[in-house]
Amino acid sequence: MHNFAIPVLCGVPDAYKQLDxxxxxxxxxxxxxxxxxxxxxxxxxxxxGEQFVEKCELDLPTIVEESPPSAPLVIIADEKIDVxxxxxxxxxIIGVNVHLIFHTQQSESVWxxxx
Numbered sequence: 001m002h003n004f005a006i007p008v009l010c011g012v013p014d015a016y017k018q019l020d021x022x023x024x025x026x027x028x029x030x031x032x033x034x035x036x037x038x039x040x041x042x043x044x045x046x047x048x049g050e051q052f053v054e055k056c057e058l059d060l061p062t063i064v065e066e067s068p069p070s071a072p073l074v075i076i077a078d079e080k081i082d083v084x085x086x087x088x089x090x091x092x093i094i095g096v097n098v099h100l101i102f103h104t105q106q107s108e109s110v111w112x113x114x115x
Contacts, residue, residue, distance in 0.1 A: 021046060058083070060090045 019027065021043050028039045041053050063073065075083055084100065091098035 058086055060086055061093070064090065064094065 016024065016027070025036075025039055025043055029036050044053050058075070067073065087098050087100060
């Protein structure tokens with residue numbers, strides 16, 4: 001593929017086509033981390049449904065109320081949502097410390113929070 005003038009236009013190897021969806025994610029994470037968020041979205045749509053990746057308002061109090069305490073909260077957001085302020089505010093409201101780990105890529109961020 002590296003010999004092609006426009007490598008992105010050539011087909012993917014047969015071995016890649018035979019991988020299960022989760023293995024494809026691992027491979028993309030290793031080789032093309034810049035494409036990982038798009039692949040995660042495609043994976044979620046294919047495995048559990050498009051309703052889990054639809055753009056929506058960030059209603060943290062409802063999300064926390066509907067989630068068990070042991071479940072981590074994963075938020076994939078664009079720059080229009082101030083996730084840090086929303087999570088810190090929620091923590092103050094419900095009286096818990098919020099620990100944030102985040103990964104930023106291009107115009108999207110993935111936030112992992114566990115209260």
